[in-house]
Amino acid sequence: xxSVSQHNHHVILSEAASLELGCNYSYGGxxxxxxxxxxxxxxxxxxxxxxxxxxLVKGIKxxxxxxxxxxxxxxxxxxxxxxxxxxxxxxxxxxxxxxxxFGKGTRLHILP
Amino acid sequence: DTGVSQxxxxxxxxxxxxxxxxxDPISEHNRLYWYxxxxxxxxxxxxxFQNEAQLEKSRLLSDRFSAxxxxxxxxxxxxxxxxxxxxxxxxxxxxxxxxxxxxxFGPGTRLTVT
Numbered sequence: 089x090x091s092v093s094q095h096n097h098h099v100i101l102s103e104a105a106s107l108e109l110g111c112n113y114s115y116g117g118x119x120x121x122x123x124x125x126x127x128x129x130x131x132x133x134x135x136x137x138x139x140x141x142x143x144l145v146k147g148i149k150x151x152x153x154x155x156x157x158x159x160x161x162x163x164x165x166x167x168x169x170x171x172x173x174x175x176x177x178x179x180x181x182x183x184x185x186x187x188x189x190f191g192k193g194t195r196l197h198i199l200p
Numbered sequence: 201d202t203g204v205s206q207x208x209x210x211x212x213x214x215x216x217x218x219x220x221x222x223x224d225p226i227s228e229h230n231r232l233y234w235y236x237x238x239x240x241x242x243x244x245x246x247x248x249f250q251n252e253a254q255l256e257k258s259r260l261l262s263d264r265f266s267a268x269x270x271x272x273x274x275x276x277x278x279x280x281x282x283x284x285x286x287x288x289x290x291x292x293x294x295x296x297x298x299x300x301x302x303x304x305f306g307p308g309t310r311l312t313v314t
Contacts (some may be wrong), residue, residue, distance in 0.1 A: 097240075120300050129201075132291070132305040134245070139300035178242050187233065187256060188303060190242030 090115045092181050096103035101169055109164040109194050111179035120182040121162040123153055124190075127175045134179070136163065142170045149173070171200045202226060203305035206292050212312045213282055221309045225294030230267045232275050233303060234267055235291040236260065241298045242293055250273060250297055 095110035113119060123135040136147025143155040153164045163181060179191040204225050205224045205240050230251050235243035246265070247257045251272040261267075264282075269275040278307045279286055293303040 092242075122302075124305075131307050134295075134302045137300070137302065180242075182300075187245045187248055189245065190235075191244045192240065 090181055090183050090189050092179050092189055093099040094177075094179050094191035094194050096194045097192065098195045098197070100199065102199045103171055104168050107164070107166040107196070108171075109167050109177055109179075109196070111164065111191060112160050113160045113162065113179075113189075114160065115181065115183050117183065119145065121153075121155060121178040122182070123147065123151070123162075123164050124178045124180060125175050126178070132178070135164070169196075169198050171198045174198045202242075204292055204304050205296050206290075206306040206309050207289055208309055209307060210310045210312075212314060215284060218278065218280045219282060219311065220235055220276055221290055221292075221311075222274060223275050223292030223294075223306060224274045225292070226304055227273075229296055229304070231295045231297050231301075232270070232292040233295075237289045237291055237308070238287075244288070246277075248253050262304035272278065279311075284313045287311055287313045305306055 091114045093112045120139040122137045124132045126132045126136045136145050138145045138155045144153045151166050155162050176191045176193045176195050179186045182188045207222045234246040237243045246261050247267050249269040257294040264280045267277045289308045292306045293307045295301045295303045
């Protein structure tokens with residue numbers, strides 16, 4: 089069965105620090121990959137997605153993620169975080185037009 | 201607002217009671233998903249529909265759980281004989297058919313079983 093592993097459960101950073109959140113998935117075939125974000129008190133929303141082409145994808149609010157097929161990874165990055173990035177981040181994978189499997193999430197706290 | 205809506209937003213019930221939740225997807229979306237989320241976990245897939253057909257059910261969905269989407273529009277999720285372990289946030293999402301399409305999530309229904 090497919091699974092998604094997020095390396096960090098809780099990350100605390102100061103504003104302007106660089107961010108990288110790790111995500112690995114277990115499936116050897118073609119996948120679609122997503123990062124969703126949930127800001128405090130808000131719905132889950134899509135941050136970015138990869139389904140083909142350039143393995144470096146850019147999303148909203150300056151986030152980007154790199155798909156490395158050989159490592160089964162899809163890490164999320166942002167060069168300089170802001171206090172407003174405080175949220176919970178979920179990596180997710182979709183296989184063969186099927187349901188999406190989510191990781192357990194990483195709670196990011198940015199200190200002002 | 202043309203997003204996904206869920207009703208009620210909160211539900212407190214006593215163990216053994218039945219509860220029903222409703223989800224209204226984005227109107228042009230033919231897929232509708234139900235997830236459950238507990239503290240410290242990501243959303244866990246329960247079931248999904250394409251139009252009115254229920255295409256897959258998770259093993260998490262015991263016999264006490266049933267979901268319907270009778271006309272391919274709104275959906276209901278019913279839990280019979282609730283247990284304390286059913287306490288969770290129940291999320292609904294909708295999308296167009298196709299794995300690369302984004303799922304749009306509703307605000308969720310928080311169930312507390314006392």
